[in-house]
Amino acid sequence: MALTKNDIVEKISSTGFNKKKSVDIVETLLMIMKDQLAEGDDVLISGFGKFCVKDKNARRGRNPATGNDLILRPRRVVTFKCSGKLRDAINGPES
Numbered sequence: 001m002a003l004t005k006n007d008i009v010e011k012i013s014s015t016g017f018n019k020k021k022s023v024d025i026v027e028t029l030l031m032i033m034k035d036q037l038a039e040g041d042d043v044l045i046s047g048f049g050k051f052c053v054k055d056k057n058a059r060r061g062r063n064p065a066t067g068n069d070l071i072l073r074p075r076r077v078v079t080f081k082c083s084g085k086l087r088d089a090i091n092g093p094e095s
Helices: 005-013 019-038 084-091
Strands: 043-045 049-056 059-062 069-072 075-082
Touching (some): 005 019
Antiparallel strands (some): 043 049
């Protein structure tokens, strides 16, 4: 099951913020992150991880439905690398 934006808003509002303020907080945070990534900057959240923008070169591809070769245009993609603290939290204490 996925954690949705609405779930995040609900969790924030359960800490004492009203629903509208919670929505504003989530929307503002996501807008800041989107703007930074669109500018090509990385977003580092300590204890959570780092969102990075990577450039992909043009490459040959194939349409799986038709089998036709085509050239895929250069593009930018966002990658995520979790922090050591998050990795440890996910994997639990070492035995």
